[in-house]
Amino acid sequence: MKLEELKAQGVDIQEHIPLSRYTFTKTGGKAQYLAFPKNVLELEEVVKAAKEEQLPLTVIGNASNLIIRDKGIKGLVVILTEMNEITVDGDKVVAQAGAKIIDTSFAAGNSGLSGLEFAAGIPGSVGGAVFMNAGAYGGETKDCLESATVLTRNGEIKTYNNADLKFSYRHSLVQETGDIVIKATFALKKGDKSEILDQMNYLNALRKYKQPLEYPSCGSVFKRPTGHFVGPMIIEAGLQGKQIGGAQVSMKHAGFIVNKGGATATDYLNLIHYIQKTIKEKDGISLETEVRIIGEE
Numbered sequence: 001m002k003l004e005e006l007k008a009q010g011v012d013i014q015e016h017i018p019l020s021r022y023t024f025t026k027t028g029g030k031a032q033y034l035a036f037p038k039n040v041l042e043l044e045e046v047v048k049a050a051k052e053e054q055l056p057l058t059v060i061g062n063a064s065n066l067i068i069r070d071k072g073i074k075g076l077v078v079i080l081t082e083m084n085e086i087t088v089d090g091d092k093v094v095a096q097a098g099a100k101i102i103d104t105s106f107a108a109g110n111s112g113l114s115g116l117e118f119a120a121g122i123p124g125s126v127g128g129a130v131f132m133n134a135g136a137y138g139g140e141t142k143d144c145l146e147s148a149t150v151l152t153r154n155g156e157i158k159t160y161n162n163a164d165l166k167f168s169y170r171h172s173l174v175q176e177t178g179d180i181v182i183k184a185t186f187a188l189k190k191g192d193k194s195e196i197l198d199q200m201n202y203l204n205a206l207r208k209y210k211q212p213l214e215y216p217s218c219g220s221v222f223k224r225p226t227g228h229f230v231g232p233m234i235i236e237a238g239l240q241g242k243q244i245g246g247a248q249v250s251m252k253h254a255g256f257i258v259n260k261g262g263a264t265a266t267d268y269l270n271l272i273h274y275i276q277k278t279i280k281e282k283d284g285i286s287l288e289t290e291v292r293i294i295g296e297e
Helices: 003-008 040-052 101-110 126-132 193-210 230-236 265-283
Strands: 013-018 030-035 057-059 066-068 073-078 086-089 092-096 145-151 157-161 180-187 217-220 247-249 256-259 292-294
Touching: 003 013, 003 040, 040 057, 040 073, 040 145, 040 180, 066 265, 086 101, 092 101, 101 126, 101 193, 126 180, 230 265, 247 265, 256 265
Parallel strands: 030 073, 057 073, 066 292
Antiparallel strands: 013 030, 086 092, 092 180, 145 157, 145 180, 217 256, 247 256
């Protein structure tokens, strides 16, 4: 079945939509096709249709730790935010890929389950958290994930356990396979609900105090090099406040690049490259991006 037929059957498929509407940086070009499947069956159908029509397929999650280039994305872009169910069963929380990891964390906390407190302020989706082994404040997805169910590009549904996913710093197996995360199961521990929620609220207050949440941004831009912290390195290089177009190294947290108004993805990328070049020349360290950069060059 083709995309047009699926659209006629009520699947939410749109054409030539600016992805800046969905990215946290408020930048990015258009998607040739953009689909919002409401369930696994619709997801399977749109993946099949893309394959049949030989269209490249891109899944962008909640688009929080992402830069989409200004020329946009050819083929079919899938956003899973309509697949956002979260259920609590004993000491386990099962969340669909499009659920926000924040909401999943609070579902756990409100049920007196401990282990997801670190995710209380991470703005990404559950699928994105699995994809990149998202983490904050000493915790990572790998610490509490029991299993993830995926849809392969060949249309097969598989379940990976924690070990199968080969988690490492900001990395998981699905980055290599291209599998689409459908849902994740988190194995947590019973705890004191008020203590868990207090810890989550404390971490969110800390995040608000330290991070430039008042501006659009893609979160932490660079991976932390072994033995170093990115923010202080950028400050020591005199780059805090450096601005190219509408993109600026945050004055609140130098590890972030914010959209001060009217920034393009190209502004972001030019500023990233400028920082990498400066740090390499000054400190001999190659900064790797944590943010995912996709789209037509």
